[in-house]
Amino acid sequence: MELSSRVGSSGSLPVMRMFVPRKGFPLTHQGMPGTLEARRKAPNLAMNLSEEERSMQRSIALVPRGLTGRSLLVFCGISLAGIVGPSESSAGPSTRIIAKEEAPAATPLLSPPRGIRSLGPSAVRPHEPPSQKHDDGAVESAGGEATIAGVGVVQKISGSPMAGSVTVFRISPDGATAVFIADKDTSGRFELYSAPVDGSAAPAKISSGLPFGSGDDGVRAFEISMDSASVVFLADANAGNGNDDIYSVPVDGSSPPVQLNAGAERPITAFGITPNSAFAVFFGVDSSSGTNAVEVYSSFIGAAASATRLSDVGQGNSSGDVVSADFSPDSARVVxxxxxxADDMFQWYSVPVDAAGPGLDVQLSAALGFVSRGAISPDSSTLVYVGDDNTSGTMEIFSVPMAGGASVQLNPAMAGGGAIAVAISPDGNWVAYLADQDSAGVHEVYSAQTLVAGSGTRLNTAMAGSQFADSISISPDSSRVVYEADQDTPGTSELFSVPINPGTGPTTLHGLVSPDDVGFF
Structure with missing residues (x-):
């Protein structure tokens, strides 16, 4: 609930974040600098934790054995003055990324499937503790310096000396490279580095050559492409004061960074990489047309000044902004x-990621007030979304072809305000959602066939009064829905599993006695 308020979610403007597992990166919102921070509708696609929240964490990432020939545990540690190795400075506290070889596992370590991230006005609890874990298995570190090694031996991979500390690191999808932000060379100047995870070479400054000046923040965010070849990042080297441009660079720094935007889109406030590693898609402020609307752009990775505006919300509404976006799994379209x-009347749109310019998008929803959550089918054919297309303020479930066409309402009539969360099964045949469909104010678990009108059916044992379901997740084989609810004992949240195809009752995965309950799953 605290996270919902932190990202500015409200009934009039619910915050949206869409994840399609193993398909690439969500956009990463870094906040809008200067006077733009006060804009009525700042983009909220994927919210990073605040710096103070990051500073409370230390991160750990496991490099899969199949990618490196051995299992390596990479983590962020703190080195205190007086407790340092012979090659380290003892001038004061520092942190470093550390990698340690793990004993062989009997079975592969697999990441659990993502549940629904529901951050709207009736936000369900996030499904994972507050670490920035990404679909590529990468983990953002809290302040630290970087280190890797064999059994019982710790080898620092962030290099020495370290003027400041590592703030964020991620491991490339192929497991070969650690990329990190640090003020390694100049205290307070955050730049981008990469180093082999196995410690076989010194780190390279891959943001080298950018003209940072006094007062510049430096590099503020980055993502690694799914093919592990490129890094896309934000930096304020040109305009300074946090006014970021977007750049791409080879992960090994073999050539200098390339600025992808021309400058008129500055500041860049959010970005992501398509699953095929070909495009960077980002939010920028359109200063060229005079609207200063937040619009969606795409750019070929590695191609200087190749940014093309895909959306044109500012042309239809001078106060309009894009507030959310995602890519189709096949990398063909941006939603x-x-x-x-009209101001504050939000709709879903779809446009080819390689469109030659604005005007090629299609409107997918017909909301009377606003849309909230959405999910793209694994075959890239369908968007399932929550919107008040029929009755203002009543949020219902719809599916619509990604390229445009007639929508299908999946739920029967809603008793209350409607749906608060939605997900598509990995096989694309089913939709699971949370809604007060049968009893106003009581949010329960439902499933529907993705293309069948009115097929929404309750899965949980009927609840009433103050009881509610709090979060849901669909199993990787698309056969079951796991959800958290206090359906047996009011006030005691427990975990339940039920077939996604209605007809069989739920199974309690464990029993708890009040006041104990499930915190997250």
């Missing part, structure tokens, strides 16, 4: 939410 027809 975004914006209020391009």
């Amino acid at each position: 975004y939410a914006g209020d391009g027809t």
Whole structure:
């Protein structure tokens, strides 16, 4: 609930974040600097934790054995003055990324499937503790310096000396490279580095050559492409004061960074990489047309000044902004939410990622007030979304072809305000959602066939009064829905499993006695 308020979620403007597992990266919102921070609708696609929240964590990432020939545990540690190795400075506290070889595992370590991230006005609890774990298995570190090694031996991979500390690190999808932000060379100047995970070479400054000046923040965010070849990042080397441009660079720094935007889109406030590693898609402020609307752009990775504006919400509504976006699994289309027809009336749109310019998008929803959550089918054919297309303020479940066409309402009539969360099964045949469909104010678990009108059916044992379901997740084989609810004992949240195909009752995965309950799963 605290996270919902932190990202500015409200009934009039619910915050949206969409994840499609193993398909690439969500956009990463870094906040809008200067006077733009006060804009009524800042983009909220994927919210990073605040610096103070990061500073409370230490991160750990496991490099899969199949990618490196051995299992390596990479983590962020703190080195205190007086407790340092012979090659380290003892001038004061520092932190470092450390990698340690793990004993062979009997079975592969697999990441659990993601549940629904529901951050709207009736936000369900996030499904994972507050670490920044990404679909590529990467983990953002809290302040630290970087280190790797064999059994019982710790080898620092961030290099020495370290003027400041590592703030964020991620491991490339192929497991070969650690990429990190640090003020390694100049205290307070955060730049981008990469180093082999096995410690076979010194780190390379891959943001080298950018003209940072006094007062510049430096590099503020990055993502690694799924093919592990490129890094896309934000930095304020040109305009300074946190006014970021977007760059790409080879992961090994073999050539200098390339600025992808021309400058008129500055500041860049959010970005992501398509699953095929070909495009960077980002939010930028359109200063060229005079609207200063937040719009969606795409750019070929590695191609200087290749940014093309995909959306045109500012042309239809001078106060409009894009507030959410995601890519289709096949990397062909971008889906975004914006209020391009009337202020604060948000709709879903779809546009080819390689469109030659604005005007090629299609409107997918017909909301009377706003849309909230959405999910793209694994075959890239369908968007399932929550919107008040029929009755203002009543949020219902719809599916619509990604390229445009007639939508299908999946739920029967809603008793209350409607749906608060939605997910598509990995096989694309089913939709699971949370809604007060049968009893106003009581959010329960439902499933529907993705293309069948009115097929939404309750899965949980009926609840009433103050009881509610709090979060849901679909199993990787698409056969079951796991959810958290206090359906047996009011006030005691427990974990239940039920077939996604209605007809069989739920199974309690464990029993708890009040006041104990499930915190997250």
